[in-house]
Amino acid sequence: MTNLIVTISDYTNYGNRLQNYALTQFLSDGYGKTTTARFQSNLPTFKHRLVRSGKKTAKRLRANIVRGQKLLDLQRTRKCVAFTKRYIPDDRFTLTDYKGLTAKQGATYNRVVLGSDQIWNYNWITKRDLGLALGSFAPAGCPVISYAASFGVSSIDDDAQAIFKRYLPKLKAISVREFRGAELVKEMTGLDATVVLDPTLMLTADDWKAITEGFVPKDDKYVLTYFLGHPSDEQEKNIQEYAKKHGCKIRRILDMRDPQTYLAGPQDFVELFSKTEYVFTDSYHACCFSMLFHKQFTVFNRANMTGKSSMNSRMETLFRLFDLESVMMDAGLAPTIDYENVDRLLAEHRERSHAWLAEAMHD
Template sequence: MRYKNLILTISDYYNYGNRLQNYALRVLLDRYGLTTTIYSCIDDLSSERKKIDLLKDIIKRVYSLLFSDSKSLRYQKNRKFRNMSMRFIPDDCFMFSMKRGLISNQHDTFDTLVIGSDQVWNFKWLTKRGVALRLGSFVSNDHSVISYAASFGVSEIDDDVKPIFQKYLPRFKAISVREDRGAELVKEMTGLDATVVLDPTLMLPMNKWLEITENFVPDDDRYILTYFLGRPSDEQERDIQAYAKAHDCHVRRIFDLRDKETYVAGPQDFVELFSKAQYVFTDSYHACCFSILFHKQFTVFNRAGMNGKSNMNSRMETLFRLFDLDSVMIDSGLAPEIDYERVDHLLEENRRKSRNWLDKAMEG
């Protein structure tokens, strides 16, 4: 089979943002032709990793039927991640081998390699060979290479890996990144211009996201939703509880074993939890994205031990700049009410700019 587009991203079956951005990018690219995703385990010894993962999955499934502890709950959640991936973003046609590079399982072919989004260029997670692979080093000149909303995930590039970026970025037909700092890094290293575009999750309308939900949450459930990658301070936790009590809601906690019912949520359930929440407290980038998509009032807490906006990473800074939402990030308390009429206007404007960039990049 010949694919128009091949997505190279991080294959993370445990990360909500990763799975949802991969799905959204696939939907976006399907407008231009048939699209699939590479199974990417580029820093493993071989593609045998996938077979090992399948064996582990069988063992965990048996365990989950026998026990109901934290390991069992993690399995239930991860099973949902894999089911969602297999259904909506299958990655069984192409995979990486460190020894052989890109492998096509059925001798499939593709025209355009699309790298992104997520932190695909975060060199701290990769070997030097891994960095080169994430920049499309395996692609011949017969294929176009572009990046969509790619992220470095860091504010500075170490000197020993700069030459890799300087070698491969100039081969790109078009470069787009997710953060302002990412565009600056491309310019500093290569002199090339990179365009800041919206994260793929923000490019899909609300109704498109609701299509994949599966009634994980009762319609009459009144709850405050929290999703923290760090741990809220005692003061922040008091703010959450105070808001819930004042508005006659309970607290549902994603990624927190204190809330077993919510802990097992898969990516589709993650979307639904945001769609039905009364309010959101978070420190997560993609939690902000889905709060915006579903018009939720939300507060972004600085992570414990970090004070002030100077500690925001570039993806948060860029998101808040694009939507004029600097005031939602605070150390404690409650953020000012968001004007969603203005946010929707900015969202449509930024979607138009991002679509126009992608249309041009996909020409030819």
């Protein structure tokens, strides 16, 4: 059997590349060969322009090469592309809204696995792309399942609902990453969807350490930050005070104040979490890797958002699954995490996710 993974193809996003790698490893353990389709959306977003615009994009990047961030972005993207080519090659199948699924000569597949990540977030893709993300291209008789697929939204507009109602019932089995995702499937189709773990959590800490390459010096003592939003002044003060108190420098992922760390590739991202003293973040996958490596961490609400009600669905699900609601803060430090309890729950949720996948993959 050959499993064809359909997920977002974002060569600039750490979480996207690492969940794709993790799902590939997860499926390859007893479920046959696995390959990934290169999913090229028709929306003119930066992550796809880099792949689709060819010489025009390259010319624009060269014109901006003297600008430090553009050069660093290009170098980091090259690392992400190299990681993809080495660990999760996606050059045998391509998905586009104008051609559907195309394959290199001789490339075949027997099963389609949709997920994970926000593959069903229709705000990022065209309506035709959404059909492809739901397996519309699969021939009759080819089983299609979703693993930890995410909507990325809490409500669905009428146009998108029509697409979900058309294709979700055709899936052999449906699993999602968030509780709200399961509710959306039920509301739109009446079908049951199972909440499973993000694939990054299905690999062990040792599994992840195996792909690291010595990006972090042995004597490096640091606090790690990774923010998709921007910390408030008070939150930044908390970070600096913690680092000073514990004799740590601050390493900042995707922050131009730290050019050395800005260049980190996906495997370097993993290593940074494995060796840090503490983590400050607002990122879902940063929480996942902090948990895997038993790191104490604080999740800051993004600026101008306060209270637990500001948590997005994936954070809410993760914290409910692992009794970690207390790590979300407007400012300050989260209480100490009980990793004995986290490990117990992780073992339980892994077992359930494994069981769901085994049944879904059964012919």
